Amino acid sequence: MIQSTKPFVSRGGTELRLEGVTKLYAGTAAVDRLDLTVAQGEFVTLLGASGSGKTTTLMMLAGFTQADSGRISIGGRDVTALPPGKRNLGVVFQNYSLFPHLTVAQNLAFPLEMRKLGRAEIKDAVLRALEIVHLPDKAERYPRELSGGQQQRVALARAIIFHPQALLMDEPLGALDKNLREHMQIEIKRLHASLGATIVFVTHDQEEALTMSNRVAVMDNGKIAQIASPRAIYEEPLNRFVASFIGQSNFLPGKVLGGRGDGFVVQLTTGDKLNCRGPHQPAPGDEVLAVVRPEHIAVYREAQIDGHRKTISGKVVDTLYLGHTIKLEVCLADGTRLMTQSTSAALDGVVPPPGSAVQLDLGSRSIWCIPAVEEAK
Amino acid sequence: MILSRKAVGPWLLLTPALLFLCIFFVYPLCNMLARSAFDPAPTLRHYTRLINEPAYLRVLLTTFEISLSVTLSALVIGYPLAYFLSQLKLRTANFLMVLVIVPYFTSVLVRTYAWMVLLGTEGILNQVLLGLGLVTRPLAIMFSRTSVVIGMTYILLPYMVLALYSVMRGIDTHLLHAAESLGAGRIRAFWRVFVPLSMPGVAAGGLLVAILSIGFFITPALMGNQQDSMISMLIEAQVETYFDWGFASALASILLACTLLLFLAYDRMVGLNRLFEAKQ
Ligand SMILES: Nc1ncnc2c1ncn2[C@@H]1O[C@H](COP(=O)(O)OP(=O)(O)OP(=O)(O)O)[C@@H](O)[C@H]1O
Ligand SMILES: [Mg+2]
Numbered sequence: 291m292i293q294s295t296k297p298f299v300s301r302g303g304t305e306l307r308l309e310g311v312t313k314l315y316a317g318t319a320a321v322d323r324l325d326l327t328v329a330q331g332e333f334v335t336l337l338g339a340s341g342s343g344k345t346t347t348l349m350m351l352a353g354f355t356q357a358d359s360g361r362i363s364i365g366g367r368d369v370t371a372l373p374p375g376k377r378n379l380g381v382v383f384q385n386y387s388l389f390p391h392l393t394v395a396q397n398l399a400f401p402l403e404m405r406k407l408g409r410a411e412i413k414d415a416v417l418r419a420l421e422i423v424h425l426p427d428k429a430e431r432y433p434r435e436l437s438g439g440q441q442q443r444v445a446l447a448r449a450i451i452f453h454p455q456a457l458l459m460d461e462p463l464g465a466l467d468k469n470l471r472e473h474m475q476i477e478i479k480r481l482h483a484s485l486g487a488t489i490v491f492v493t494h495d496q497e498e499a500l501t502m503s504n505r506v507a508v509m510d511n512g513k514i515a516q517i518a519s520p521r522a523i524y525e526e527p528l529n530r531f532v533a534s535f536i537g538q539s540n541f542l543p544g545k546v547l548g549g550r551g552d553g554f555v556v557q558l559t560t561g562d563k564l565n566c567r568g569p570h571q572p573a574p575g576d577e578v579l580a581v582v583r584p585e586h587i588a589v590y591r592e593a594q595i596d597g598h599r600k601t602i603s604g605k606v607v608d609t610l611y612l613g614h615t616i617k618l619e620v621c622l623a624d625g626t627r628l629m630t631q632s633t634s635a636a637l638d639g640v641v642p643p644p645g646s647a648v649q650l651d652l653g654s655r656s657i658w659c660i661p662a663v664e665e666a667k
Numbered sequence: 668m669i670l671s672r673k674a675v676g677p678w679l680l681l682t683p684a685l686l687f688l689c690i691f692f693v694y695p696l697c698n699m700l701a702r703s704a705f706d707p708a709p710t711l712r713h714y715t716r717l718i719n720e721p722a723y724l725r726v727l728l729t730t731f732e733i734s735l736s737v738t739l740s741a742l743v744i745g746y747p748l749a750y751f752l753s754q755l756k757l758r759t760a761n762f763l764m765v766l767v768i769v770p771y772f773t774s775v776l777v778r779t780y781a782w783m784v785l786l787g788t789e790g791i792l793n794q795v796l797l798g799l800g801l802v803t804r805p806l807a808i809m810f811s812r813t814s815v816v817i818g819m820t821y822i823l824l825p826y827m828v829l830a831l832y833s834v835m836r837g838i839d840t841h842l843l844h845a846a847e848s849l850g851a852g853r854i855r856a857f858w859r860v861f862v863p864l865s866m867p868g869v870a871a872g873g874l875l876v877a878i879l880s881i882g883f884f885i886t887p888a889l890m891g892n893q894q895d896s897m898i899s900m901l902i903e904a905q906v907e908t909y910f911d912w913g914f915a916s917a918l919a920s921i922l923l924a925c926t927l928l929l930f931l932a933y934d935r936m937v938g939l940n941r942l943f944e945a946k947q
Binding site for chain 2: 352354355373374375377378379382383385387388389390391400401404405448452649
């Protein structure tokens, strides 16, 4: 493969910024006073359920949808009123949107022709772009003669060939099967690393969001519920929505007793005391919810208890045997139900029968807590 | 061989239609083809006469010219209209489409007379032009090639609009967005993406209008003149005035052949099944 010398997307990309952007459809907000800043060269993913406003946000950035209020800027320049063609952003649409009446080479040449480049220059750039996406022999094919993954790569090549300031991708991998999807995830990450492009990526696949991004913005009802690194999104969710949207979470209610070191101590309604930390230091007496992932709970059957560990007791309500893992639904002393997920090995391959007593070990690290009552935004 | 009732049933239902077609269409058609070559004895006289007489060739040429003018006018008027309709919400577009199609249900004769009233020397158009002082004498639009083209274009326009509209509806608006995001302005996106993608509609509408206009009779007969006679008018004259059934049949056979050629082109480029589909 020929190594390209000139970067495709302006190196380092450009900062994108949305400030208080709102879009109303028939009176309801599809995007609601949204603030989002994507730094130069950053890979930000918009993750959210269907209808949460991901596409609307992206289309306002691209310029196809006009915001009802708020400000959009690219590289510090206000583009709120600029038409899409003048924003110099590479857009990859969910359905690729390759021009069916043009060959692959003509598709790639299109944005360059619009910029009135010379023929020789265009030819060079097309060849180079095709090499970047590993399709050098497909130049003369029509889009319908390519597989889904190949079309996807052509769409990607077409979006970067004109050195856009940033790349916007709306569920670009949504239509691909699992293998191809994983392959393309790696390609896009590679492209991001080698081009240093600013990328806004939309998906509703959590794993894809967590593996690919520098930061993930979890969207809920036209708002960003949390924007943070993949690790923080998973380990330190800001609110109940994020905690249950990303993976699974148990919520154990409790009251703050007082501060301790970096964190604080919480007494659960079961009476057990836990070392906790949270998004901010709560005052004693505050109601909180301890966020506990099913896979972070070590489960011991009565027979396994050695008495040294500090554990919470519970009763098995329901069981699910999956071979390598065993899932249990456990009822605590205060009636709270929680889910656990252990490896079969940790339970010695024995599924505790419903009704039997188990001990739950939440580990030695401090438990993440969120306020029980979320302040209205 | 004894056919079961089941196999015979559907054919029995078709009998009236088949009988009707055989008596009133297939038989006269064969008769006409036969007359063009066997009137009164086996001969190619009628065809050689057509080739040797420049006046008749001119009629053929005029027919093609008018047909082409009508097709182009219908395209020029129909394309923007179909584009406009294709960009509307489906409900609104459907409603407006009904307005485009309604003239279908009125007799061609009535619509032709309407144009005669509009375009005549004493017609509304001339009255308005005279009244505004834009012309000093009434324009002689009626009984010219212009009036024929205007009348036929009006009558055939719905076919063009329908053919264009159905193709334009199917064009993915994302493609135009994509073109814009790649740096094309709205106008260039239209010319570089929308127009090429609408070409199947142009081919379908164009051939359809050409096929229909090549054999048109009432409008050119009422609104045209002798110099711009179309082939259908010549055929009528041969039968009505000269009782030359042989020559009339030869002319009709030529018209039939031309029409079939256009149909063939249509089938090649568009597919005949598109003509019969009730698809939107
Ligand atoms: N053109 C439109 N007209 C009316 N409502 C719209 C329009 N586009 C989007 N909406 C509404 O705005 C909300 C957000 O839509 P959006 O397409 O941004 O969601 P999304 O997060 O991209 O969802 P998905 O994952 O299904 O693509 C939805 O409730 C949707 O119904
Ligand atoms: Mg979407």
